[in-house]
Amino acid sequence: MTLRYSLLEETLIGARLADGTRIRLTLPDLFVLLAEDRIRDFPALRPHQRHPWHAFLVQLAAMALHEAGQTEPLADEAAWKAALLALTPDDPDGAAWCLIAPPERPALMQAPVPEKTLTAWKNRLLAPDELDMLVTSKNHDLKAARMRHCEPEDWLFALISLQTQEGFLGAGNYGISRMNGGFASRPALGVVPLGGWGRRWARDVRRLLDCRAEIVQDMELCEQGGIGLVWLRPWNGTDSLAFAALDPFYIEICRRIRLLESTDGVSALATGSKAPRIDAKSRNGVTGDPWMPVEMAAGKALTITGKGFDYKLSSELLFGQKFLSPIAQALIEEDGQQGILILARGVTRGQGKTEGYHERGIPISPKVRGFMIQKKTxxxxxxxxxxxxxxxxxxxxxxxxxxxxxxxxxxxxxxxxxxxxxxxxxxxxxxxxxxxxxxxxxxxxxxxxxxxxxxxxxxxxxxxxxxxxxxxxxxxxxxxxxxxxxxxxxxxxxxxxxxxxxxxxxxxxxxxxxxxxxxxxxxxxxxxx
Incomplete structure (x- = not known):
């Protein structure tokens, strides 16, 4: 099996520029345009995939900049490519950045298979939406496996969505560490300054870099040498990684998945595991997630209900004393004076079901901004x-x-x-x-x-x-x-x-x-x- 669909080499990511022009980009190209705030949106991105994609891009860029000893976005595509390859020194050919690679090697968001074969993996998924984390009820909510005519980027977005926000779904299907229990959710709150995708991306990257030492100390994670890209480590499905071994910006995976390509196109094979990928059950979702509010009295991450971010919960999250605000929610002077939003996103999960995708943009007026910056709420x-x-x-x-x-x-x-x-x-x-x-x-x-x-x-x-x-x-x-x-x-x-x-x-x-x-x-x- 050869390496296919490299995010470092191939223009797999579809984006729309601020002037409406549609283009296709490599991952390093995308980082350059985000730094210039030229990206309007990603047309193929589904609503529930927005935060996982944003978080992936922010955490990845912050990790690469930290390892490179930089505090500002890099200047060009070559510099970003070198910084990303530096995160995978054991795979200098870029296998870890490809959607498809031999099973014994890492592929993007896919752990190496120690057995070096997939013959025992029986669960075949033919469409990206079949792989994604949404649970539908008898095809009534969203039709399942409908994305038969798809692009590699559809698999990319589905992989990131599944691996970074999925919960427990029956025996052998464990969820992520960044939520309070298997039936919880990974909601996210953060500031959106006036501008495009890139303005928010650059702002959150800077917040992560500025708060790295704080996350390390509070979460007892590794300042140096921690596991950042969890998919690089081989996984036989029986062992778990210790939480303390992780980098504070870690990007996790929760399922054993491998993408394949045949004459019929791309598909996925999946198999179960006997343990979660990260041993973090005792943390109740308190992992240093830059966008996750924490309920202080209970010491657990926020879980949203079917009501989503209604006015009662939203006002408590913004002004109350019940939750510890995540670092991405804290207003800073650089966010500007006008046009600021607090953006809340999340999928409500349950036992074998979802109860809706919820998104709310909360406008912050100038006086409210002033009080929040001064922490006089x-x-x-x-x-x-x-x-x-x-x-x-x-x-x-x-x-x-x-x-x-x-x-x-x-x-x-x-x-x-x-x-x-x-x-x-x-x-x-x-x-x-x-x-x-x-x-x-x-x-x-x-x-x-x-x-x-x-x-x-x-x-x-x-x-x-x-x-x-x-x-x-x-x-x-x-x-x-x-x-x-x-x-x-x-x-x-x-x-x-x-x-x-x-x-x-x-x-x-x-x-x-x-x-x-x-x-x-x-x-x-x-x-x-």
Missing amino acids: DGLAKIAEERVSDIGKMRGLLWTALATLFENGAPKDTFGDSAKDKANLFSKPFEQYEDARFFGGPLGLNEEIESEQPGNMRLRWYLDMAERAQSILTDAFDSGPRSGEQRYRARAAAMSRLHGGLRSDKTLPTLAHYYKTQKDSKETPYVQL
Whole structure:
């Protein structure tokens, strides 16, 4: 078997430049263009593969620069090629950077096979999406094995996705070290400054290099001589690498996979293992991952649920005290003044299933940026907590009014399951809208913080929520009781429940005071109730 599809020699990676031009690149070429911030995106990259690809490029570049004794991106393709080959001194011909190599030798993201043969490997995968980490349910989520007409880069992205973010999937299929348990996930949070892929890439490479000693000390990893490219080490499926033997920027693999080529094209062979590749179960995913938040009290990496990065979790991750922020999330002066996002990404995993890919970009306003750089976020946390609570109060009031409608105007303590289910269904869009605008939307948190009159901004938000709650309740009238007497009673009781709650000091005192003032002064309310 000969070496095929070298990332160092062949233009396998498809990219689109800032001006829209599509080109194909070697890996060293790509690093040069990333350093110049000329890459817009990668057209073949699937959404759930975005973070694994970004992390791979950042960790690899940081490792190469550290070994070369450099702190800034290298100048040209030849220098990058030499730096990458220096990471694989036992394979000077570049086998470790090829997608296909003899089984006894390393191939990209594929460990050498000590047996030197694949005859016992029976699990053949014919398409990249069959290899990738997504679990689909009876072809309902995404059609399986549909990428039959594919390019080598599709296998590249699938390999990196599988080997760096997959979890446990039955006996012999162990997951990565950088997650809290086999059924967890590898979510990622990081700053995205204004610019393209390259601006963020260069920024994160610099953060890794600046924080290398910190990661080494905190994680007790190797400052020098550690295992960085885990796929270089032979693996028979029975042994595990000690966590302490790793480089702080290590790029791992979790499965025994080898790519092959025949007259039918590229395919993959897979086999199980009797142990995880890295012995890190006791670490609960706390590995120094530059993008992974850590739950401090429990000493474990973040695992996201099917809700993804909703406004409650996101506000806690940005401003709260529960999680230790990863180094990629920490704002620095070089990130600039405008156009900054905190980007959150992750796939929710479960037992034999996935519960969705989640991605959220959280805009950071100038004042918020200033507080975060100064690490003075207690005030931001307080405002965010109040807003989370206020959304809950308004949604609870709307839910009660809706359940009253669907229960024909009956008292709260008599609501049946049917009325509760309908109330859940009809009140869900209210919370979804508030979730979407929580940070940067109209009347969102950023506007309140930037405002010279934050109290007035908060009141406008309350009034807007009240108006939307009433609109949702009114729209639900058509799904309530239809007979004349029941319809009148149910609608009147539901609206009365909503009005009374809005004017109660126990719900939102500021809003209640506003309505009282308007009534006393006989002025027309902002919201006509």
